[in-house]
Amino acid sequence: MANATTSNRPSLRHIGGDKREAIMSAALDLFVDRGFFGTTVPEIAEKANVGAGTIYRYFDSKEALVNELYRQEKQRFATNVIENWTPPSGARELFRTLWSKMAKFATQHPKSFVFLELHHHARYLDKASIELEQRMLALFTGTVIAAQARRELKDAPPRLLMALVMGAFVGVVRNCVEMSEPLTAADWQTAEQCMWEAIRA
Amino acid sequence: MANATTSNRPSLRHIGGDKREAIMSAALDLFVDRGFFGTTVPEIAEKANVGAGTIYRYFDSKEALVNELYRQEKQRFATNVIENWTPPSGARELFRTLWSKMAKFATQHPKSFVFLELHHHARYLDKASIELEQRMLALFTGTVIAAQARRELKDAPPRLLMALVMGAFVGVVRNCVEMSEPLTAADWQTAEQCMWEAIRA
Amino acid sequence: MANATTSNRPSLRHIGGDKREAIMSAALDLFVDRGFFGTTVPEIAEKANVGAGTIYRYFDSKEALVNELYRQEKQRFATNVIENWTPPSGARELFRTLWSKMAKFATQHPKSFVFLELHHHARYLDKASIELEQRMLALFTGTVIAAQARRELKDAPPRLLMALVMGAFVGVVRNCVEMSEPLTAADWQTAEQCMWEAIRA
């Protein structure tokens, strides 16, 4: 693709990278709809159009594969949601921004989102994966507490508010994945308005 | 063997019932924290204190076991939530009632709740299990539509509202399961109030 | 077999034991003529007339199997050679006794002997197996040194004398295994006489 500027250099740099991506993409799809244990390595290989052995040139094991996938997707999520993070003055604005960024991400990468949700607390996640998860959590918690201090959010346990909002968000995404029809922008806005009313002071 | 002497005592039939329950209970626990494919039949047997072969006297297969478990728990959930269903006059009251019944169920049987949530759309659920699921869904949908007609709920797609509420509820339950500390009654009430404000007109 | 004294007790005690033995015996044969890595687990299973999975009821892994086999055979060798170990007064007598016991063992269990020889220094032997090996070595070394002190053996490095004798013994056994025809008692005696002359003072 955008390699116009390097067109005279054969795509040597890409060797392997393509396969690696194909494998991760196939794994994402399969893990989402069959679960980790429900997915076999040969299935991943077939879906990725590579030999079964090839997977092991890129990943130490099936477990290493989920973990790398988890971190990549979590990172992508974090990047999409938090990039250019200049916390707006008010909580209303902040919430709207976050929600719409999350919505955009979930719309563009619904599988990624569901995957992250499903594997949230799987026992095969390693330390690095779990830490990444917890760092994001801490970031949000801080923001909630600050907003509560300004009397913009209800005075409830931060984790409760976050659980409500994230749960509702996940509920919506799952619902549209299940029905395999994406939400309209209007629906996303409606949902956002609902959840803002759920948590505002 | 010695059952000739006890053939007139019908209560013996229940002895098997005990094992059946032990198996289902063990399976519930294990499925919740290892997943369906992550759980082995011998593990279930050991936790249930029965021989591995015994499981097959009560269930045709591992898959039949999840399905029966799913239906049993879904039924239990339905019974707990809907029993004595005399739809109160107003949506506010109805919502409060439903939420608190669900909260009570989720508090008393957290594993059941998480199990139902996790296996919601698993590919090993058979037709009967899926229908049961959809019947409950239809019931709720009808109620939502009726309330919207009375201008008591926001005018949003019913599935969206239900997804938000159920999602938020699940979010809260999962959160307290993860932290393995039950929510207080006050927290449940707070959450209910939040979500009511999310959906009310 | 010889269970006449316990004939009224069904051979419950033996359940599994038979299979375990069958597996070890099959493994011994195969390891001897194909090596450890050259032998597949299904091959062992087939030769032992058990399912492949059965092997894992008795042994944790293929590696655990070689190690148990090694220890069992080493033990058997030690028992056969050293039992009733009342070191005769003279080295001549001692040597004759040891040689003939080893010959008897090697004649009755040629595969065992070759197996021990082949796996002597394999990298898959665990600590316990190696220690067993070294304890026997130390025993012999001590005896040699004592005999040298009495001027009955040549004054050469004990390890050299032992290597010569054990090497020669192994050479003879291997040779007869290869030609698959057992040595006569006379040949064994001849060989013994040769090696005695090799080491005597």
Added chain:
Amino acid sequence: MANATTSNRPSLRHIGGDKREAIMSAALDLFVDRGFFGTTVPEIAEKANVGAGTIYRYFDSKEALVNELYRQEKQRFATNVIENWTPPSGARELFRTLWSKMAKFATQHPKSFVFLELHHHARYLDKASIELEQRMLALFTGTVIAAQARRELKDAPPRLLMALVMGAFVGVVRNCVEMSEPLTAADWQTAEQCMWEAIRA
């Protein structure tokens, strides 16, 4: 690529020969301490500092590689031991000569010696390799029989005597490989003296 400019330099043909040697040398080392099945082709390639595919430019298969290696080493052994073979008048002298040539070979190429020993009767040796082995054996056998006719050696089955001597020799070599400390010239002489006394009439 740039071989047009060097086409007139024949010595270039040897460059491949270097790789061939590197491969065989690496294979020798690895086969000796991990066995044939315990050694992987990529390992050999890495140790030889060539690409894995390169091995297949020089050898048809891994099996072809062991066989060529076997024949090469056997040949080298034969050459070293038998070259300038002018059978001395007496068996004593002959034995001393053979032993010291073998000792010299084993000292200079301990890996080669152990390799030949280990792979002696491996099932992956092909016909040509086995014949080479048997030709050497026949040569020795003839010499032994002749010496027995002259009453210089004990009157025992020739194969027995050869097995004793070769076994003892191997025992000594293995022992010093295991302890990874070479034998002194004196030790070699001692050993030779011992084994001569073992077989002389």
Added chain:
DNA sequence: CATGAATGAGTATTCATTCAT
């Protein structure tokens, strides 16, 4: 009825070999 030893189909993983560069 209950058991758990036995099974073999199925899974993750390795490795000899090929082939595009």
Added chain:
DNA sequence: CATGAATGAATACTCATTCAT
């Protein structure tokens, strides 16, 4: 010629299921 990424057949090992006791 040389390479090493890619492959898939083969291997160690697991586990749902059966069945003799």
